[in-house]
Amino acid sequence: MTDLTKTGVLGQPVVGTAPTAFLEVRDLKVHFPTEDGLVKSVDGLSFTLEKGKTLGIVGESGSGKSVTSLGIMGLHRVGQYGRQRARISGEIWLNGKELLTAEEDEVRKLRGREIAMIFQDPLSAMHPYFTIGKQIAEAYRVHNKVDKKAARKRAVDLLDRVGIPEPHKRVDSYPHEFSGGMRQRAMIAMALVNNPELLIADEPTTALDVTVQAQILDLIRDLQKEFGSAVIMITHDLGVVAEMADELLVMYGGRCVERGTAEKVFYEPRHPYTWGLLGSMPRIDREQTERLIPVKGSPPSLINIPSGCAFNPRCPYADVPKDNVTRTVRPELTEDGTRHWSACHMTHEQRTRIWTEEIAPKL
Numbered sequence: 001m002t003d004l005t006k007t008g009v010l011g012q013p014v015v016g017t018a019p020t021a022f023l024e025v026r027d028l029k030v031h032f033p034t035e036d037g038l039v040k041s042v043d044g045l046s047f048t049l050e051k052g053k054t055l056g057i058v059g060e061s062g063s064g065k066s067v068t069s070l071g072i073m074g075l076h077r078v079g080q081y082g083r084q085r086a087r088i089s090g091e092i093w094l095n096g097k098e099l100l101t102a103e104e105d106e107v108r109k110l111r112g113r114e115i116a117m118i119f120q121d122p123l124s125a126m127h128p129y130f131t132i133g134k135q136i137a138e139a140y141r142v143h144n145k146v147d148k149k150a151a152r153k154r155a156v157d158l159l160d161r162v163g164i165p166e167p168h169k170r171v172d173s174y175p176h177e178f179s180g181g182m183r184q185r186a187m188i189a190m191a192l193v194n195n196p197e198l199l200i201a202d203e204p205t206t207a208l209d210v211t212v213q214a215q216i217l218d219l220i221r222d223l224q225k226e227f228g229s230a231v232i233m234i235t236h237d238l239g240v241v242a243e244m245a246d247e248l249l250v251m252y253g254g255r256c257v258e259r260g261t262a263e264k265v266f267y268e269p270r271h272p273y274t275w276g277l278l279g280s281m282p283r284i285d286r287e288q289t290e291r292l293i294p295v296k297g298s299p300p301s302l303i304n305i306p307s308g309c310a311f312n313p314r315c316p317y318a319d320v321p322k323d324n325v326t327r328t329v330r331p332e333l334t335e336d337g338t339r340h341w342s343a344c345h346m347t348h349e350q351r352t353r354i355w356t357e358e359i360a361p362k363l
Helices: 065-073 104-110 132-143 148-161 180-192 210-227 262-267 272-279 348-362
Strands: 023-034 037-049 054-058 087-094 115-118 198-202 230-235 247-252 255-261
Touching: 023 065, 037 065, 037 087, 037 255, 054 065, 065 087, 065 115, 065 198, 065 230, 115 180, 132 148, 132 180, 148 180, 180 210, 198 210, 210 230, 247 262, 247 272, 255 262, 255 272, 272 348
Parallel strands: 054 230, 054 247, 115 198, 198 230
Antiparallel strands: 023 037, 023 087, 247 255
16 A cells, blocks of 8 residues: 555545555545435545555445445446436546546446456346356457457356356356356456456455355455455455455545554554444454444434534544534544544544553453
């Protein structure tokens, strides 16, 4: 990861400056106009990612994770019949190219070749009327001038590489003829068919049993080493990214509330929301003496986000800062001096004490 302390006062990539990392997202905002109001799904998100590294983006459903990934893919830009489907601002730089201001045709050429995505539900992401092999081959032929025979061979090779048994036969199977784990592997094969430089995995292990989950994560890790791709792993499960991610970004209410190395976020978390996520995660590395502690309340409405800190209605420490600042002023993302950023009104000393004395002993 790039040392973000050199890129901005708050450790964020500065809008308008030249990119220094392979992927730079700067002050990304994705808002959806609706009859009920403006849905602020992503509201000022910034981060960087280098090749060969993995960034884990975690948070509850509705926090803005998937909207962020689709924004990077350029899939929010234009709606049906050319109508604008989302209001998008900020900058997304990929390998020196700015994607938000690029022409749709240019982004389409990058999609699948330089950027690829493993979608959350492969059964709905794949076309039910075409065989697995035909869909993988088509994705390959879009970006490579090869005949159908060469594209089919490439599809068989990729299916074999992701662990599909008898790939020369299963290449002619339809998505519904595959199990959930095999469909996910086929989706990974399709994403990797053009050796993309950036791979986005959106909840790649959802609805899979734990043994298949481990196989899928190992597969992504091995293929990342082989291709040297940058990976964004999006999940609501901290356990999924515990060993895979180099850095973690915790989202809440469309914004980043904490970011740092995986080790820092797991062992020295600085935001009460991160504490809540860790408290609700089962542990298998030691005996569990306390019951899991769920995060009380529900995620905020992205139409009516609470004033001040968006987490304040659910935060048990909202009254620690004086003068009701938690409910009136939105906290900025600040660094603690160790490349660890968090957005909380409590002082560093207050959070350290609470984590050490109250939270950590219960986990």
